[in-house]
Amino acid sequence: MDFLNDFFYTNLRNHVEFSKWTQTLDKGDDILLISLLERLTSTDPILTVSFGADEGDACIQQGEKTPLKQPHLTNLTKNPLNIANGYGMMQDLDGHSYNIYEIAYLARGTTKNWKTQYMAYVAVTVQLLFVAMLVIYNVTAKSVTINVKETGFREICVIMVVSTILLTLTVRSQFSGSKKFNKIFSAITRSRPANGRNIFLFLNFLINQVLGFIVLIFNVYFILVSNDPTDAVLNVVGLAFIVEIDDFFIPNWYKDKLEDANAQVLMDYIAEPFSFEEVVVERIAGRALLNINDDDKIYVGIDPDPKAKANAKVRLDKDHFTVTVYVANRQESEVRSVATSYDSTVYRVGGTKMKMFHSSLLKFHCLKNLRDVSAFK
16 A cells, blocks of 8 residues: 555656556555545545655645545645556557557657558558559549459459458457557547647557548458459458558567556546546545555445446446445454455445446456355355
8 A cells, every 4th residue: 555655645746657556456556445435535645745845844734634525636736637547548558459540649758659650650650552443443544354254253252252241350459459449548638739649549549440431331342353363362362461561560469568568558537637526435434544554454335336247237327326344354364364344334425426436446457356255145
């Protein structure tokens, strides 16, 4: 908890370090969820960190201790709502296959961004040029040459059906992936200057959504102008190659470098101003959870939870929701080396953006632990 306490209760601008850390949590993100709720319920002031100064030089931003209205949260240098939302969006990108346009977007502002941008511009030029040449030449200079009476007609029809199915799967995957990436990072950077980044979101849209659909439609005609099955197969392979060109140009980025790039983009997002009316949290039962140990057994539940089998049809239509944290009884654990009872802390969450906060919390992996336990009841 020390790292999170430093982050949430001081003005230390370690946003990038924090964002990188959140991408390594997986099912251990219960500690992040608890820290967010405790920060939103706390009336503790924000400490100002001064490197190289004496301990007594640290100053405090005083805040009125009123848990319900939480005016002290207007002084936060870290936005709890955007932290939860940003973490949830990064979970949506888990396992995402990046293309050169997305890498160029993330690389904007890094030391070698010019090289990645150059490769992105080369990729889009090659893809658009190849498709334009094929369409212009085949539509204007050639007509359908294969007919039912010719040898190989059935084979070409089979190739056309199979290639259409395969290309549909490929284009659909690229379409959904690029749409998800653009939606996430457009939301993250909505209130900040684009600084040239948005051109790569546009290229991502143009190539992986618009061009992919054009290639899929053109595939049928392109096969029908084939002279024989061999030409049909070569035509299909050529189209598939064009669709995948932007994946061939991606630099050799390891997972750590992708996490660094994502964290750099998130840095300003989680530092955006926070209004206390957006998310109002009140601890209505149990103790404060500021001293959680790494080895504490924790279960977290949210109500309503549409992903839980018991609440599959429940919708969030109230002005609040609750989060319950179950922590294994430490004294009992030390005596028996096993916990048979859990202490619970309940938080009541409301506010003008309560539904957004609820949707973000539902993406936390730690909720799956309690769902799995509840499934056996």
